[in-house]
Amino acid sequence: MTALQLVQGISNVLFVAIFVLVAIAAYRRRSRTAVDTALFFGALALAVLEGPVLQLLGIPVNAVSTAVAAILVMALPYLMLRLLADFADVPLLVQAATLGGFIASVIVVISGGIPLDPTATLFLIGYFVVVSLWGAFGFIRLARHSSGVTKRRTQAVAAGMGLLGVAVLVAAGSTLSSGLAAFSSGASQVLALLAAISWVLGFAPPAQLRRSWQEPELRAFLGRASTLPRLPTTAAILRQLERGAGESFGARAAIGLYDPDARALRFDNAHGALPADVPEHSRFLASRVFASQRAEFFPDAARAHPEHADAYRAAHVGPVLIAPITAGARRIGVLEAFAAHQPVFSTDDLALVQLLADQAAVVLESRTLIDEAARVRAQEQAAKLKEDFVSAAAHDLKTPITTLLGQAQILELRSAREPGLAQHQPAIGRIVREARRLSALVDDLLDASRIEEGKLEVRREPIDVGAVVRHVAERTRHDKERIVVETREQLTGSFDRRRIEQLVHNLVENGLKYSEEDSQVEVRAWRENALIHISVRDHGIGIPATDLPLVFERFHRAGNVDARRYAGIGLGLYICRGIAQEHGGRIWVESTVGHGSTFHVVLPDTGEGKLN
Amino acid sequence: MLAPDHARASDHAALSRSPVDDSVADRRPILVIDDDAEILAMLRDFLESEGLVVRTAANGEEALDLLWEVEPALILLDMRMPVLDGWGFAERFRERRLRCPIVVMTAAESARRWAEEIGATAYIAKPFDVNELLQTIERHRQKDSKPN
Numbered sequence: 001m002t003a004l005q006l007v008q009g010i011s012n013v014l015f016v017a018i019f020v021l022v023a024i025a026a027y028r029r030r031s032r033t034a035v036d037t038a039l040f041f042g043a044l045a046l047a048v049l050e051g052p053v054l055q056l057l058g059i060p061v062n063a064v065s066t067a068v069a070a071i072l073v074m075a076l077p078y079l080m081l082r083l084l085a086d087f088a089d090v091p092l093l094v095q096a097a098t099l100g101g102f103i104a105s106v107i108v109v110i111s112g113g114i115p116l117d118p119t120a121t122l123f124l125i126g127y128f129v130v131v132s133l134w135g136a137f138g139f140i141r142l143a144r145h146s147s148g149v150t151k152r153r154t155q156a157v158a159a160g161m162g163l164l165g166v167a168v169l170v171a172a173g174s175t176l177s178s179g180l181a182a183f184s185s186g187a188s189q190v191l192a193l194l195a196a197i198s199w200v201l202g203f204a205p206p207a208q209l210r211r212s213w214q215e216p217e218l219r220a221f222l223g224r225a226s227t228l229p230r231l232p233t234t235a236a237i238l239r240q241l242e243r244g245a246g247e248s249f250g251a252r253a254a255i256g257l258y259d260p261d262a263r264a265l266r267f268d269n270a271h272g273a274l275p276a277d278v279p280e281h282s283r284f285l286a287s288r289v290f291a292s293q294r295a296e297f298f299p300d301a302a303r304a305h306p307e308h309a310d311a312y313r314a315a316h317v318g319p320v321l322i323a324p325i326t327a328g329a330r331r332i333g334v335l336e337a338f339a340a341h342q343p344v345f346s347t348d349d350l351a352l353v354q355l356l357a358d359q360a361a362v363v364l365e366s367r368t369l370i371d372e373a374a375r376v377r378a379q380e381q382a383a384k385l386k387e388d389f390v391s392a393a394a395h396d397l398k399t400p401i402t403t404l405l406g407q408a409q410i411l412e413l414r415s416a417r418e419p420g421l422a423q424h425q426p427a428i429g430r431i432v433r434e435a436r437r438l439s440a441l442v443d444d445l446l447d448a449s450r451i452e453e454g455k456l457e458v459r460r461e462p463i464d465v466g467a468v469v470r471h472v473a474e475r476t477r478h479d480k481e482r483i484v485v486e487t488r489e490q491l492t493g494s495f496d497r498r499r500i501e502q503l504v505h506n507l508v509e510n511g512l513k514y515s516e517e518d519s520q521v522e523v524r525a526w527r528e529n530a531l532i533h534i535s536v537r538d539h540g541i542g543i544p545a546t547d548l549p550l551v552f553e554r555f556h557r558a559g560n561v562d563a564r565r566y567a568g569i570g571l572g573l574y575i576c577r578g579i580a581q582e583h584g585g586r587i588w589v590e591s592t593v594g595h596g597s598t599f600h601v602v603l604p605d606t607g608e609g610k611l612n
Numbered sequence: 613m614l615a616p617d618h619a620r621a622s623d624h625a626a627l628s629r630s631p632v633d634d635s636v637a638d639r640r641p642i643l644v645i646d647d648d649a650e651i652l653a654m655l656r657d658f659l660e661s662e663g664l665v666v667r668t669a670a671n672g673e674e675a676l677d678l679l680w681e682v683e684p685a686l687i688l689l690d691m692r693m694p695v696l697d698g699w700g701f702a703e704r705f706r707e708r709r710l711r712c713p714i715v716v717m718t719a720a721e722s723a724r725r726w727a728e729e730i731g732a733t734a735y736i737a738k739p740f741d742v743n744e745l746l747q748t749i750e751r752h753r754q755k756d757s758k759p760n
Contacts, residue, residue, distance in 0.1 A: 398719035402739040403650040409742040410658045439739045446721065457721060 007189045012048045014196035019045035021204050031299050033086040037203070040079040047072035067109050073168075074105040074124060077131030080161055084138040087154075087341050094134070101127045125172040132165030148217035148248050149210055150349070156202030160195045167191035214352065217248045225359050229366040235268055237367055241335075245356045249349060251339040255325070255360065256286050258333045265290060265333055273301070273315035273338065283307060285322055286334045293331070295323035295354040301338065316340040321349055323357035327365040335360055384453075391449045394442045401442060405435035444571040447502075448554060451578030458496045458582045465491040465500060465532050465603075469525045472504045479512050487525045493532050493605030495583055500603075503579045506572040507536040507599050513568075514561070515540025515596065527605075531585075534601040542593040551589060552577040560593065576601070641665035642749060643684035645675045645701065646717070647693040655688070662746060672701030679705070684712055686753035691718040691726050702730035713752045 019041035026034035050069045054061065081098045084090055105127060108120045116124070139158030143151050171188035201209065221244045231237045238255050245253035256265035256278060264277040265286050278284045281291065283305055289296050298320045302309035312318075320338040324331065335357040337349070408431040415421035415428055450456045466487035473483045504523070511521035519539040526533050543551055547558040555570040573587075576599075580587040583603050591597035642664050644655050652668045659666045667682055669675035673696040675687075691698035698716065705714075713733040716726055717740070727735035733752050736745060 395719060398738055399648050399651070402719065403648070403654055405739045406651070406658070406742050406745075407654050410654070410661075413742065414661075435739075450721070457725075459724070 011193035011196040016045045036083045043072045043075045070109045078102040080135040088142045129169045136162035149213040152213040153202045156198045160198035163195035228363045241360045249337045251337045253337045256333045273317040289322040293324045321353040323354040325357045325361045327361040394445045397442050408432045447575045448571045460494040463497045484522045499579045511538035531602045537598040539596040543591040640685035641667045644688045645669045646690040672696030687714045688717050
């Protein structure tokens, strides 16, 4: 066996192997493309097998067998063009001319007999070479417009087609010039082998090679994906994902996001093939994949969803690949890749589209988290800004209030001493009282703001709560006689004296304010195990049941409070609750409308730890 | 121990008499340091009418200059001021080994903590009750005045 025979043997085996592979594929999925591929390699395999088979059967080479082989070979350019037409637009005129050329070749072979005269041979070779090279260029163009693994495989197929054409051209050289016969026969064998290898790489590349071809696009896509969640809008992210997916396939891509309110998949990028909203449970391919949550390949969208066929055709949508975009249990949407013509190799692409969809899920999910975090942050910032503003404004008010209150008090002192000023005493007294109220209001605003920010300072020291309660009752400026204090024992605990005073004072003032002028406000303080219990009871207007859960909220005033009759902005009880909680205690109220309210405060006197 | 100087006695009881006895009125001044001109004017007017000698400064720097020539019986010190604030003033004050009771007078809630930070004798929160202010001054001012 010579080296040339070995080369020929290998390429023949490869041709047959490819045929077996594509024939199995065509049997599994009877698409036009698969059948055309099988026909092309079938013709090639039969042409190369005929000689050895006849030899094996002991049948000598005769005119018929030679003619059959010649016809099979001459069928190759036409079948190749059919294959190309499955993937790309081939003008009808070219298709018709090629078919015409093939029919003419058959007529020439049958009528002329073998060996052919030189003119006929020249015609056949010319036809073959022109059509194969045209086909090869067609595949090269196709490769240029595709990308990723598809591009590489299309390039390999193009190379195979080109090499076959050149191989035939070189082989033809031997018939034209006997001097070149030895060389051209060898060269054409080598070219045929190269063509066979190219086709193997194109139609059935080894897994490793396939992966390495996928890698650059995938790497680029993933690299870009990591920065995507930071894009300003979700729409911008979708555009980038669609572009990236499209480039990876050499096709167009669209992402539909699931809108639970509309129960539909929403496609922002209207590509004409789909309505903007695809209902969740419908015959649309996207909604089918969304329901099954399994990536699917539809060789022909129009056939898979005939009701919508016109729209698919109008938008030049042929084959469609769809994968669900899902993060954990959250179904986000679907990724669709679609083309006017069938992508050359859909089996690889199904895994790829799912991979890209998974990546899209990660990107969109991070985006959701970023959006959520930003929303929370913005809310916090707005709240903080408001607190800062109130607190700054209140602080700035304190300086003029200091002068106002101080000056009014000085006048009050003088009017008390100088008889000539006595007539102004009531007026000056009013200024002093109002300045005090203003001052207390500012203090309340600042305290409420501190409580809101958790910045209320509590300075604990041993105090007798009973004494504090009595002290508050004593220093109350008005209606002192209405307050009944009941404290029997020593109630020493570690608390902030000023804050406990403020707490009791607020509750007592409330009790006085919201009850009749002749009714009592009863203040009690006692010890219950490790708790100091304070209660303030009035017999006033009470609090409606609907307001009970809200009375301790900021700026909340009960529905039965006439704002014109009872001054206040609704901070007192909020501050009381803040003080109780800052001490690890709690506050609550029992009330009946028309009969009065009882406020309870319990404080753990450990100075540490919280109440359950 | 630093105690809040909040007089809780009834206002009317305090109003009826002047807490500063004119007969023992000290010639050593009360130094009031505050960046608010209205507060300075009010306190000067009021404390002088109560028989006290008053010197004022708009910030720590001015006060330190003044301290070269006067030896106050008490300093009323605002904390947040331009040029030199209460902390800066207290630091330089100690560096010069000056001795005099300081009463911190501030609108901040942290009045007590700030007073502790600079080693003040007492504090009073703004807006203050003028009777409380008088009582605080009376309680803490140095009375062992040097004869003129």
